[in-house]
Amino acid sequence: MNDIVIPGDNPILSPVVDLAIHSGTMKSRLISFVDFMGENPWWKPDFAGYVEHLRQRGNAETTISSHLSTVRERYRQLVLDRDLLYSIVDRHGYRGLAMRKLLVDEIEKRILNECDRKIKLDI
Numbered sequence: 001m002n003d004i005v006i007p008g009d010n011p012i013l014s015p016v017v018d019l020a021i022h023s024g025t026m027k028s029r030l031i032s033f034v035d036f037m038g039e040n041p042w043w044k045p046d047f048a049g050y051v052e053h054l055r056q057r058g059n060a061e062t063t064i065s066s067h068l069s070t071v072r073e074r075y076r077q078l079v080l081d082r083d084l085l086y087s088i089v090d091r092h093g094y095r096g097l098a099m100r101k102l103l104v105d106e107i108e109k110r111i112l113n114e115c116d117r118k119i120k121l122d123i
Helices: 024-037 047-056 061-080 082-091 097-116
Strands: none
Touching: 024 047, 024 061, 047 061, 061 082, 061 097, 082 097
């Protein structure tokens, strides 16, 4: 299923950025990741690419580890919120329970696969 089309809607920053309970550090890490992703779909995270991006910016491996941990945790939170995933799919006109479930399952699988992928850090 390489042709999922779910434009816009980037739940990585919402509602986290709007909540006062989350630290500025967390927000800045998530904003940094979203900036790195650019126009790439939010549901196809590239954690290895992000690690390399942070290295090129001169970040310490412990800082990179903290960034990666924050972003992975946010993605894990998203996967647990299937209602949110369904609402995103619905907003883009996908109808029918079978199609919606297929898309949400595919998004969940892609995210969890990336979250579980091992990335070597020199810590």
